[in-house]
Amino acid sequence: MPVKADTQLKQNKEYIMSDQLKFIASILSIFTHELNNHSSIMNESAGLVLDLIEIKKGSPDCGLDQISSVTGGITGQIKKTTALVKYLNSFAHRMDNPLSNYNLYEVIEELIMLMNRVLNQKEITVDMDFIKDDLTVLGNPSILQYIIFSIIQGYLKCLKGGDGIIINILKGESTVEIKFHHRSKQSISFDEDIDSSDAIKQIGASIVYGDGDTGLTLILPLTVEVTF
Amino acid sequence: MKVLIVDDEKSLAEILCQRLKLRSIDTDVVFDGESALQYVSNIEPDVMVLDLNMPGMNGMEVLRKIKVTNPRIQVIIFTGHGSEHDEHEAKGLGAHSFLMKPANVNVLLSHIMAAYSNR
Numbered sequence: 001m002p003v004k005a006d007t008q009l010k011q012n013k014e015y016i017m018s019d020q021l022k023f024i025a026s027i028l029s030i031f032t033h034e035l036n037n038h039s040s041i042m043n044e045s046a047g048l049v050l051d052l053i054e055i056k057k058g059s060p061d062c063g064l065d066q067i068s069s070v071t072g073g074i075t076g077q078i079k080k081t082t083a084l085v086k087y088l089n090s091f092a093h094r095m096d097n098p099l100s101n102y103n104l105y106e107v108i109e110e111l112i113m114l115m116n117r118v119l120n121q122k123e124i125t126v127d128m129d130f131i132k133d134d135l136t137v138l139g140n141p142s143i144l145q146y147i148i149f150s151i152i153q154g155y156l157k158c159l160k161g162g163d164g165i166i167i168n169i170l171k172g173e174s175t176v177e178i179k180f181h182h183r184s185k186q187s188i189s190f191d192e193d194i195d196s197s198d199a200i201k202q203i204g205a206s207i208v209y210g211d212g213d214t215g216l217t218l219i220l221p222l223t224v225e226v227t228f
Numbered sequence: 229m230k231v232l233i234v235d236d237e238k239s240l241a242e243i244l245c246q247r248l249k250l251r252s253i254d255t256d257v258v259f260d261g262e263s264a265l266q267y268v269s270n271i272e273p274d275v276m277v278l279d280l281n282m283p284g285m286n287g288m289e290v291l292r293k294i295k296v297t298n299p300r301i302q303v304i305i306f307t308g309h310g311s312e313h314d315e316h317e318a319k320g321l322g323a324h325s326f327l328m329k330p331a332n333v334n335v336l337l338s339h340i341m342a343a344y345s346n347r
Contacts, residue, residue: 029309033281036308037237040330044243047333051250073239123283161284 020199023146027114031088034117038081045074087113094141102141104176104220105132108167111145115152123161126152130169137176138223143203147218150199151180158188174222181215229344232273233257234264234290235306236282240329244277247333253340261285268298275324275343277336280307280314288317295322302343306336 049070056063087110094100094107105128112119112126119126137144155165164183169176182188200207200218208217231253235241241257248255256273258264260282268276276294280287291303305318308329315326324343327336 033309036329037240040308041237041240041243043330044240044247044333048243048247048250051247055250070243073243077239121281121283 020142020146023149027088027091027149030117031084031114034084035081038077038084041077042074042081045070045077049074084113091145094145098140099138100141101136101138104135104137104169104178105130107141107145108148108169108178111148115149118156122156122159124156124159125164127164127166129166135169135171135176137220139203139220143199144205144220147199147203147205148178151216151218155180155182155188158182159184160186171222176220176222178218178220179215180218229253229275229340230271230273231255231275231277231340232264232267233277234259234261234282234287235277235279236260237279244333244336248337248340251333251337253337261287261290264290265293265297268294268301272298273301274347275340276301276303277306277340278303278323280305280310280318288314288321291318291321291323300347302346304336304339304343306331 049067052063052067052070090106091110091114094102109128109132112128115126152165159165159182163185166181166183168179168181170179171177203220205218205220208219210216231248233241233245233248233255235244235257236259238259241259245255245257256267256271258267262285264276264278265285267273278287278290287305287307291305294301294303299322302324303318303322305315305323305326306329307314307326310318310326310328318326324346325339327339
């Protein structure tokens with residue numbers, strides 16, 4: 001391989017790695033913020049139970065209904081936290097192997113759930129308009145999540161509160177199309193030069209941009225060619 | 229003394245409100261910045277406990293506006309993810325203090341009392 005091409009390849013790989021690290025850091029930042037909120041709610045709920053016990057001590061009205069309601073709230077919050085931690089754990093394990101069989105729906109859902117806080121902050125909804133079944137893809141799920149994250153970040157820059165993103169999936173013979181549309185009162189222009197363009201090449205995918213408001217389609221091979 | 233809690237995390241805001249009420253602090257709660265501005269245009273609380281990251285208008289914008297329209301309101305920033313830069317900016321805008329979540333309710337109460345005495 002010529003030296004110049006080799007250097008270019010190395011620079012591209014370093015660029016992808018650095019950008020992927022930013023993506024992981026961003027997911028962790030959203031997650032820790034969310035987790036901190038959950039901890040705060042559980043902390044305050046437990047404190048409220050102690051307050052009620054202290055106040056009602058020796059009183060004929062022992063306030064059991066109120067205490068029961070607050071402890072029910074704590075249990076609900078723990079369930080939410082556990083689900084969120086499960087998503088993060090699965091997200092982290094996607095990086096164990098660069099090549100694996102993965103369920104496409106689960107990979108997308110996991111990313112959207114981890115991005116939930118930032119979507120809520122911007123008041124933007126994501127509708128996953130697909131039926132979950134067993135659509136298996138052989139490839140690198142982490143890079144796919146990174147690409148979808150970059151696409152959604154691109155939308156977040158253009159969309160306003162109350163707008164939405166719709167994701168459809170269409171399975172073909174050898175490829176699968178992940179279609180992104182948006183629901184917005186105003187016309188938006190999507191930045192075609194999305195940051196993850198090198199990563200798209202890396203997993204053998206391509207992006208087709210629609211006209212005007214028709215969004216974009218990420219075309220992904222169902223299996224990647226592996227060369228040793 | 230009247231306290232207003234402004235936080236988009238509804239469960240947290242409501243529980244804090246209950247805990248302050250149990251300590252005989254007259255407390256109300258709203259869940260976004262726009263509602264906070266609307267609230268203070270009708271009733272002026274003595275102290276506002278304000279989250280930073282909220283959908284729509286964020287806490288820093290609320291603080292900036294409050295300090296123009298109702299400068300007597302003492303604002304305590306109560307956030308889960310505030311940086312030193314945020315603290316510096318908030319204090320520059322006139323926030324009384326900057327408190328990180330989760331915090332013991334008695335610590336929050338001491339900040340509220342200190343803010344109230346600063347009025």
